[in-house]
Amino acid sequence: MNYKGILNLHSRFKIPFTFNHMHLKDITYPLLILLSVFYTLTGFSQPGSRNIAAAETDVTYQEMHVEIDPAINRVDGEITYFFSSRIDHLSRFVLDYADGLSVNYIKRGNSDLTYTHADNLITIDLGKDLHMDEKDTILISFSSVNALKQEMHAGVPVISTDLDLATLWYPGKKDLIDKIDSVDLYITTPLGQRVASNGVLVNVTEGNARLFHHWKHRYPIATTYLLNLAITNYTEVKDSVLLSDGTTMPILYYLYPESVASLTPVVSVTPDVLQFFESRFGPYPFSKEKFGYAQYTFGGALEVQTMPFMGFFNLDVIAHEMAHQWFGDMVTFGSWSDIWLSEGMAEYLSGLATEALKPTDWNGVKLSKINSITSMPGGSVFVKDTNDLSVIFDSRLTYNKGFYLAHMLRWIVGDSLFFEGCRQYLNDPKLRHGFARTADFQHHMEEVSGKDLNEFFSDWLYGEGFPSYTLTWNQVQDSVIVWVDQTQSDPSVSFFEMPIQVQAFRFGIVADTVFNNTYNHQRFSMYVRNINVSQLIFDPNKWILSNFNKIIKGTVAVGDVPNEDPIVIYPNPASQFIEIANASSIDEVEIAGITGIYKQQEVKDGKVDIRELLPGYYIIRLRDRDHDKVSIRSLIIQH
Numbered sequence: 001m002n003y004k005g006i007l008n009l010h011s012r013f014k015i016p017f018t019f020n021h022m023h024l025k026d027i028t029y030p031l032l033i034l035l036s037v038f039y040t041l042t043g044f045s046q047p048g049s050r051n052i053a054a055a056e057t058d059v060t061y062q063e064m065h066v067e068i069d070p071a072i073n074r075v076d077g078e079i080t081y082f083f084s085s086r087i088d089h090l091s092r093f094v095l096d097y098a099d100g101l102s103v104n105y106i107k108r109g110n111s112d113l114t115y116t117h118a119d120n121l122i123t124i125d126l127g128k129d130l131h132m133d134e135k136d137t138i139l140i141s142f143s144s145v146n147a148l149k150q151e152m153h154a155g156v157p158v159i160s161t162d163l164d165l166a167t168l169w170y171p172g173k174k175d176l177i178d179k180i181d182s183v184d185l186y187i188t189t190p191l192g193q194r195v196a197s198n199g200v201l202v203n204v205t206e207g208n209a210r211l212f213h214h215w216k217h218r219y220p221i222a223t224t225y226l227l228n229l230a231i232t233n234y235t236e237v238k239d240s241v242l243l244s245d246g247t248t249m250p251i252l253y254y255l256y257p258e259s260v261a262s263l264t265p266v267v268s269v270t271p272d273v274l275q276f277f278e279s280r281f282g283p284y285p286f287s288k289e290k291f292g293y294a295q296y297t298f299g300g301a302l303e304v305q306t307m308p309f310m311g312f313f314n315l316d317v318i319a320h321e322m323a324h325q326w327f328g329d330m331v332t333f334g335s336w337s338d339i340w341l342s343e344g345m346a347e348y349l350s351g352l353a354t355e356a357l358k359p360t361d362w363n364g365v366k367l368s369k370i371n372s373i374t375s376m377p378g379g380s381v382f383v384k385d386t387n388d389l390s391v392i393f394d395s396r397l398t399y400n401k402g403f404y405l406a407h408m409l410r411w412i413v414g415d416s417l418f419f420e421g422c423r424q425y426l427n428d429p430k431l432r433h434g435f436a437r438t439a440d441f442q443h444h445m446e447e448v449s450g451k452d453l454n455e456f457f458s459d460w461l462y463g464e465g466f467p468s469y470t471l472t473w474n475q476v477q478d479s480v481i482v483w484v485d486q487t488q489s490d491p492s493v494s495f496f497e498m499p500i501q502v503q504a505f506r507f508g509i510v511a512d513t514v515f516n517n518t519y520n521h522q523r524f525s526m527y528v529r530n531i532n533v534s535q536l537i538f539d540p541n542k543w544i545l546s547n548f549n550k551i552i553k554g555t556v557a558v559g560d561v562p563n564e565d566p567i568v569i570y571p572n573p574a575s576q577f578i579e580i581a582n583a584s585s586i587d588e589v590e591i592a593g594i595t596g597i598y599k600q601q602e603v604k605d606g607k608v609d610i611r612e613l614l615p616g617y618y619i620i621r622l623r624d625r626d627h628d629k630v631s632i633r634s635l636i637i638q639h
């Protein structure tokens with residue numbers, strides 16, 4: 001899924017609201033209720049007893065019949081579940097289904113089964129004890145009102161299941177424990193409608209002034225959020241891709257008729273990106289079926305298995321949602337704590353697509369990630385509080401720092417071993433079409449590289465913050481001597497052990513070396529012949545997540561990489577004054593330390609006196625009253 005969706009979802013509504021510690025402002029009541037149900041259902045706060053119940057059964061096949069008219073937010077449906085028991089004496093079958101939606105009846109054959117429906121769960125009394133591995137089949141008839149997302153495009157309704165709603169609209173087994181092995185979806189709609197969904201469209205038939213669509217999917221699928229449908233008057237645009245196994249696979253785009261002309265050129269990059277991902281990460285995981293995108297109006301995007309739903313299209317989001325087919329869909333995170341295995345990796349693969357297809361943009365992508373991550377001093381990739389939606393989908397940490405975790409791992413183990421480790425992880429029979437934890441990913445990276453990565457994951461996954469480097473250098477005859485110092489933005493990591501790339505420059509690169517930096521004030525030297533080096537360059541390819549670095553020759557500092565935003569504060573770190581570039585447009589400057597309490601500061605001739613402030617990490621807020629614009633910068637103060 002794409003966090004932009006969640007953010008857009010929240011910003012579209014203007015009723016300020018705070019829910020527990022979710023801090024979801026600007027959200028409507030009904031939406032909030034649906035979100036909180038999703039939150040309960042999908043394991044954000046899944047109670048232990050819920051997971052115990054989920055582990056009791058193994059659903060092998062799900063046959064769904066639903067009738068939906070996009071103009072009316074109502075689903076009438078029947079689902080047949082084929083499942084087996086994973087325990088002896090199984091007497092119940094537990095499914096997730098939102099309170100307030102209706103169950104008409106539940107049957108085995110012609111016999112009614114009794115059930116309770118509370119706490120967003122249906123607990124079905126099987127009326128007998130199943131022994132281990134015993135199979136059973138039950139049918140549930142249900143009706144869901146206002147459980148789908150309904151919007152308009154060009155005056156035409158579009159209805160879809162979506163991240164926050166996908167779990168609600170039918171009774172299903174939605175956990176991170178059990179994937180459904182195979183699904184058939186039969187959808188009845190009014191004439192003129194097309195249904196976008198998972199797998200292969202077997203046929204569309206007409207009868208009784210209605211259309212009958214049959215989608216089948218023969219790969220395991222986490223129904224938590226990957227099984228979805230969207231319905232409107234789509235235009236089907238067909239393409240194809242030559243796969244690495246020599247076969248040709250269909251690609252389908254379901255676009256709004258009014259968008260076909262503008263979007264067809266944008267999505268035409270899809271086969272190239274798919275072939276590129278195959279070359280790095282192995283065969284497309286659902287190659288016997290299809291890949292494609294369905295447009296929908298919701299502002300984000302969702303990695304629906306074999307057919308992501310897209311609120312907007314560009315190379316980044318096309319590649320991100322496609323990347324999820326490997327990372328997230330085929331191998332799904334086994335805990336919300338490990339969601340970076342899906343979102344961080346998808347974000348990184350999207351970056352790799354830029355590196356391969358638009359290489360001139362690649363450095364800018366890395367710089368924007370660094371600026372996002374280092375805009376605050378703390379925060380880990382590993383989600384420590386899975387009760388907090390805003391932490392799980394934190395773009396700065398789950399997406400961007402997850403991206404950099406993968407990028408640094410590639411730097412440490414090297415290009416070919418990194419991709420080999422990824423392929424080995426994706427091919428592991430225990431994980432393939434199943435669930436994985438970070439330990440599984442680490443294990444495969446260690447196996448291919450022969451490196452112990454405990455320290456790396458401890459610093460970069462569980463630990464918080466990032467390093468700031470100071471390189472102090474001097475030339476002594478034919479060598480440059482470099483002292484490497486490092487400070488950390490958060491006390492949870494005492495030292496980031498990293499190989500660092502350093503280049504010596506004089507009208508060109510004189511020497512290019514990687515130092516293995518394992519302790520503070522470490523001394524290195526590099527041979528530069530007799531060339532009088534004018535500049536030292538640190539980490540030119542941005543392999544390391546770091547910021548506020550300094551390179552010092554004697555007492556002369558060479559500045560940071562300039563920020564693209566014209567509002568720049570410098571120096572940083574600073575000790576006595578900071579200067580603000582373009583200070584004339586700034587009306588107010590406030591500085592907050594770790595307490596988070598902002599104090600207004602006086603600006604004189606573009607300068608702010610900081611001698612009174614203790615050394616440490618600060619956030620600066622700069623306000624431009626004319627344009628009602630607030631800029632946030634971070635600052636390190638050293639005395």
Ligand SMILES: [Zn+2]
Nearest residue numbers: 001002343346
């Ligand atoms: Zn995503």
